[in-house]
Amino acid sequence: MAHAQKVKRTGVIGLVIHCERREGCELSNKDIDMSRTHLNYNLAETIQPMKPEIFIKKRIDEVKHIKRDDIVYLVDWIVTLPKDVLADDQERFFEYTYDFLRDKYGIQNIVSAWVHNDEATPHIHFSFIPVVEIDGIERLKCKDILTKKELKRFHPDLGAYLENRLGYMPAIQNDATINGNCTIKELKNQEDLSLKKSLKNVYDHIEASKNIIVESNKINYETTNIFEKTKSLKKSHQVIDELKNxxxxxxxxxxxxSHLTLTQKKEIDSYRQMPLAKQLKEKNQVINNLYDSIFSLEKQIKDQEYDFSCLRNNYDRLENKTEKLKNQIFIHESFLSLIGLDKVFNEFKRIFTRNDYSINIDILKDICFKTIKKSAMMFKTLKERINFLSQQNISNKDVFLKKEQHSYKDIYEIGEV
Known part of the structure; x- marks a missing residue:
């Protein structure tokens, strides 16, 4: 029976026009009966006599806030008169509802509290500026006021308050408001938007995944160049991380x-049991259309699951290629270490990558001399070891080259094993 509407700066004047029934108000609601507009009244007129737009600007200038157009300037609670409220209690119902909201959100933040009797169902628009006090400072912060917990507790708290004042419990809560503050139509609109948004997100993520796979296929996994392998490995890791996310x-x-589809099914079943749904013929048509929509969504979900399975297979293939690339790089590095060129290689790699995969010819010449020198030293060492093994009569099949360097003593002990 109640709904909270968040109003940004650009929507303030529109709400004021509707509440005060200024010129143009009929554009916002075709059900307004102008012949009964004189029956409307503002319960907050005495405590806030200023024009709403002037008061809102004044109050917001007093509190700390972010100056952006998307900030919520105003909250408008719309509380509809329940059908079980006695005719003699109608005015008291709106007065007590006003008292409840005034105490809840602060008298200093109230903009207006218009009771409308010129529409199909009487209701009150309680408009206030969402101000909270944090560490002694007043701040414009709607999200700290209209929390999920607050919205869930609103109807029970208001119902208990009215029961205490009226002497009986009005039908504040119903199937559409038991878990929130929306009418059936508003709740349906929200769920439809959620479905569309989730479905769009699924398509967007699948397209993003396909683009990532396309990029992964551009990676050269078969290159024999150690630097290109390193670059490919780095790119592969990036692709895997993006794909995981x-x-x-x-x-x-x-x-x-899936959850929204299940929720809609439950709601449709509950709608079938509503008296209005049974009385109105077109309601059944709406329900059937909703079922068709759900079947279509279920099919799309299955399609998305299939696409996800394909993406998962691509991801596994990509990981296998990455693992193969790691092994190849390890073999290259092991070879360089065994022949004593790992330090020279690291120096070259540092300079080469720092200069965006280019190198000065003089520096390259210096590195080549170091490589030749190191190779000559390693060749000399290997020759001495071979001669040593020959003198010891150690068979070649008993000698194993490993990444670690061995002394003559190590080689001798290997030969004795």
Whole structure:
């Protein structure tokens, strides 16, 4: 029976026009009966006599806030008169509702509290500026006021308050408001938007995953150049991380779609039991259309699951290629270490990568001399070891080359094993 509307700066005047029934108000609601507009009244007129737009500007200038157009300037609670409220209690119902909201959000933040009797169902618009005090400083912060917990507790708290004042419990809560503050139509609109948003997210994530796979296929895994292998490995890791993140988001959105579909099914079943749904013929048509929409969504979910499975297979293939690349790089590095060129290589790698994979000819010449010198030293060492092994009569098949360097003593002990 109640709904909270968040109003940004650009929407303030529109709400004021509607509440005060200024010129143009009929554009916001075709159900307004202008012949009964004189029956409307503002319960907050005495405590806030200023024009709403002037008061809002004045109050917001007094509090700390971010100057952005998307900030919520105003909250408008719309509380509809329940059908079970006695005719003699109608005015008291709105007065007590006003008292409840005034105490809850602060008298200093109230903009207006218009009771409308010129529409199909009487209701009150309680408009206030969402100000909270944090560490002694007043701040414009709607999200700290309209929290999920607050919205869930609103109807029970208001119902208990009215029961205490009226002497009986009005039908504040119903199937559409038991878990929130929306009418059936508003709740349906929100869920439809959630479905569309989740479905769009699924398509976007799948497209992103496909683009990532395309990029992964451009990686050269077969290059024999150690530097290119290193670059490919780095790029491969980036692709895997992006794919993991996209797939995680995709799974989340598919779960959301499944949950929303199940929720809609339950709601449709509850709508079938509503008296209005049984009385109005066109209601059944709406329900059937909703079922068709759900079947279509379920099919799309299955399609997304299949696409996700394909992406998962691509991800596994990519990981296998990456592992192969790691092994190849390890072999290259092991070879360089065994022939004593690992330090020279690291020096070359540092200079080469620092200069965006280019190198000065003089520096390259110096590194080549170092390589020749190191190679000559290693050749000399290997020759001495071969001669040593020959003198010891150690068979070649008993000698194993490993990454670690061995002394003559090590080689001798290997030969004795």
């Amino acid at each position: 996209t797939n995680k988001q995709l799974q989340s959105d598919v779960r959301t779609l």
